[in-house]
Amino acid sequence: MAKPPENIDIVIIGAGFSGLYAVHKLRDKYDIVCFEAGEGVGGTWFWNRYPGARVDIESVEYSYSFDEDLQQEWKWPEYFSAQPDLERYANHVADRFGLRKDIRLSNPVKSLRFDKDANRWHVQSANGDHVICKYVIAATGALSAPNMPDWPGREKYRGEIYHTTQWPGEPLDLKDKRVGIIGTGSTAIQAAPILAECSKHLTVFQRTPAFSMPSGNRPLDEEHERSWKENYSERRAQMLDTYGVSLIEYPTKSAHECTPEEQNKILEEGWASKSAFQMMVAFTDVMTDREANEVVCEFVRNKIRDIVKDPETAEKLCPKSYPIGAKRLCIDNGYFDMYNRDNVSLVDVKSAPITEFTETGLKTTESVYDLDVIVTATGFDAVTGALSRIDIEGVDGLKLKDKWREGPTCTFGFMVAGFPNLFMIHGPLSPGALSQMITAGEWQVDFVAGVIDDLEQDGFLRIDTTEEAEQNWAAEVNGAASQTVHHLADSWYNGKNIAGKKGGFMIYVGGFPRYRDLSETAVRNDYEGFLRS
Ligand code: NAP
Numbered sequence: 282m283a284k285p286p287e288n289i290d291i292v293i294i295g296a297g298f299s300g301l302y303a304v305h306k307l308r309d310k311y312d313i314v315c316f317e318a319g320e321g322v323g324g325t326w327f328w329n330r331y332p333g334a335r336v337d338i339e340s341v342e343y344s345y346s347f348d349e350d351l352q353q354e355w356k357w358p359e360y361f362s363a364q365p366d367l368e369r370y371a372n373h374v375a376d377r378f379g380l381r382k383d384i385r386l387s388n389p390v391k392s393l394r395f396d397k398d399a400n401r402w403h404v405q406s407a408n409g410d411h412v413i414c415k416y417v418i419a420a421t422g423a424l425s426a427p428n429m430p431d432w433p434g435r436e437k438y439r440g441e442i443y444h445t446t447q448w449p450g451e452p453l454d455l456k457d458k459r460v461g462i463i464g465t466g467s468t469a470i471q472a473a474p475i476l477a478e479c480s481k482h483l484t485v486f487q488r489t490p491a492f493s494m495p496s497g498n499r500p501l502d503e504e505h506e507r508s509w510k511e512n513y514s515e516r517r518a519q520m521l522d523t524y525g526v527s528l529i530e531y532p533t534k535s536a537h538e539c540t541p542e543e544q545n546k547i548l549e550e551g552w553a554s555k556s557a558f559q560m561m562v563a564f565t566d567v568m569t570d571r572e573a574n575e576v577v578c579e580f581v582r583n584k585i586r587d588i589v590k591d592p593e594t595a596e597k598l599c600p601k602s603y604p605i606g607a608k609r610l611c612i613d614n615g616y617f618d619m620y621n622r623d624n625v626s627l628v629d630v631k632s633a634p635i636t637e638f639t640e641t642g643l644k645t646t647e648s649v650y651d652l653d654v655i656v657t658a659t660g661f662d663a664v665t666g667a668l669s670r671i672d673i674e675g676v677d678g679l680k681l682k683d684k685w686r687e688g689p690t691c692t693f694g695f696m697v698a699g700f701p702n703l704f705m706i707h708g709p710l711s712p713g714a715l716s717q718m719i720t721a722g723e724w725q726v727d728f729v730a731g732v733i734d735d736l737e738q739d740g741f742l743r744i745d746t747t748e749e750a751e752q753n754w755a756a757e758v759n760g761a762a763s764q765t766v767h768h769l770a771d772s773w774y775n776g777k778n779i780a781g782k783k784g785g786f787m788i789y790v791g792g793f794p795r796y797r798d799l800s801e802t803a804v805r806n807d808y809e810g811f812l813r814s
Pocket of ligand 1: 471659
């Protein structure tokens with residue numbers, strides 16, 4: 282029998298880091314329910330349990346700022362926390378702030394339908410819950426809808442296949458196994474060195490080589506921790522004033538203003554800095570000038586050539602077809618060095634693509650590979666994927682996936698015209714993954730909470746954005762992107778990692794301060810670009 286509908290104020294979708302904070306922020310004032318697909322909280326850091334999974338931004342930055350006691354008391358064991366520590370932190374926050382009673386685990390949202398007469402969303406979940414609410418906050422994550430390769434023959438493959446987001450809970454015994462990993466993005470680059478250590482043989486199937494730099498991860502030293510804890514409030518505020526919500530050294534000189542010796546010194550410092558962002562801003566013009574960018578590219582290629590002993594393998598690993606930073610720059614713990622092991626081989630699947638699964642492994646246009654285990658580190662239907670996979674119907678039957686067929690549209694990454702009272706956190710065309718996502722997410726949740734408070738105080742029943750505002754925002758987003766080298770790579774940033782996915786660059790690269798300023802200005806100007814009624 283169908284469950285009776287529940288009437289509440291706000292549904293939050295997702296109990297990842299932004300969703301958890303939204304629960305904390307809103308629950309005292311409003312009736313809320315949070316639906317989560319996973320069996321536990323933590324979002325990205327719940328799902329991504331593959332060996333080697335760890336954050337590539339320093340944990341002292343990549344952590345919550347909303348509670349002073351929490352940030353003072355929590356101890357990060359390492360500079361770059363591993364997945365178990367991040368998941369432990371998410372669980373600690375859920376327990377410490379009593380968030381669990383409002384979170385329904387293993388219960389993904391299936392559909393959202395807006396009743397324009399009642400100004401209410403109807404939310405249906407996989408477990409048959411039907412919630413009628415005023416507002417929906419989609420904290421569904423930018424990298425949460427896995428991309429599975431669809432080569433034929435999967436059903437006949439007799440070995441084991443794991444996508445990196447669906448890693449088994451029990452440790453795998455791989456010591457006598459031939460393992461293949463498909464992909465060389467951030468995920469594969471973290472997983473591969475560990476798989477190489479614990480398997481009989483690892484074959485890496487590479488379509489596009491990646492730029493990666495060493496994380497220099499190590500136990501967090503007390504002095505570094507103390508200096509952060511003594512200055513947290515000041516540093517968090519400073520972070521929000523930086524381009525990527527991260528305290529890195531911002532450059533003052535163009536690559537063209539430096540001698541080759543100066544360039545090299547700056548790049549060596551960047552290489553040792555422990556931050557991928559640092560390489561992207563080694564000079565003022567890395568992301569805007571092909572020649573300046575090429576200086577950084579060649580520096581990294583030479584590092585690869587220095588590390589990898591076999592020159593042919595080294596050359597295959599050197600990215601040459603796109604500018605550095607145009608795809609997400611990776612951070613690794615011994616990725617290139619791994620290729621010096623006897624039990625690792627590299628296969629180029631750009632020149633000879635994978636065509637099918639066989640009973641015993643994979644077939645490319647040139648060869649057959651026998652594998653006991655296949656790891657698909659093939660990434661995500663990013664940014665829009667999680668929302669597009671929910672059946673969302675706005676006013677007059679408008680479906681979100683139809684509206685976004687040619688690419689996402691929205692205002693400030695928060696709202697889509699025709700979908701009133703639905704707010705996105707880290708939505709498309711927001712700074713998203715090009716910002717430090719926990720602190721940026723907190724700011725976005727605070728912003729949305731402020732909008733909801735205003736609506737309630739001023740007696741409005743609904744807020745929508747306009748198509749004109751969406752077009753203005755698209756112009757701002759495209760204008761910012763066109764000044765950078767990002768468009769010169771196919772990646773999840775522009776959806777070109779997914780066959781047939783349309784749309785342009787899906788992330789706002791105008792910098793967080795400008796994004797924040799434009800969003801806040803619109804609210805101050807009596808909600809310019811929004812319609813309240
Ligand atoms: P990704 O960057 O999209 O990489 C996917 C890889 O799979 C690419 O090398 C891609 O090749 C390859 N691939 C996809 N389909 C393929 C096919 N049909 N045949 C052959 N190769 C194929 O995904 P990801 O590595 O999971 O990382 C996604 C994002 O998650 C990162 O950019 C980062 O933002 C985040 N992340 C962060 C961390 C961290 O904080 N440390 C760790 C992991 C992930 P092409 O390049 O040719 O498309």
